[in-house]
Amino acid sequence: MSKSAPKSNCDDEGGKLIPIVNFNSCGAKEDCVAVCPFDLFEMRPITIEDRATLNLKGKIKTFFDKRKAYLTDPSRCHACGACVQACPERAIKLAKVP
Numbered sequence: 047m048s049k050s051a052p053k054s055n056c057d058d059e060g061g062k063l064i065p066i067v068n069f070n071s072c073g074a075k076e077d078c079v080a081v082c083p084f085d086l087f088e089m090r091p092i093t094i095e096d097r098a099t100l101n102l103k104g105k106i107k108t109f110f111d112k113r114k115a116y117l118t119d120p121s122r123c124h125a126c127g128a129c130v131q132a133c134p135e136r137a138i139k140l141a142k143v144p
């Protein structure tokens with residue numbers, strides 16, 4: 047999947063919404079890395095702390111691929127929604143910055 051320019055419904059300033067990745071669902075398919083116009087995702091091995099939060103489904107997924115989609119700088123998210131739409135595991139949602 048190729049990258050595209052931010053969509054017109056983007057939050058132009060950024061920083062109002064951030065992507066949240068559910069590691070129980072993330073299967074490291076990398077679609078989010080491919081589509082984010084701001085390069086906010088990278089695949090990294092799951093940390094010990096994050097591994098401790100996984101449920102059974104997450105542990106099984108992680109057995110086959112130890113990588114998860116981590117955010118490089120969520121404050122730069124422009125809320126275009128491309129990652130949410132692209133994720134085949136439906137592992138990403140956008141949430142208001144607390």
Ligand code: SF4
Nearest residue numbers: 082123124126127129
């Ligand atoms: S919504 Fe997803 S694809 Fe769009 S800028 Fe934010 S992290 Fe990147």
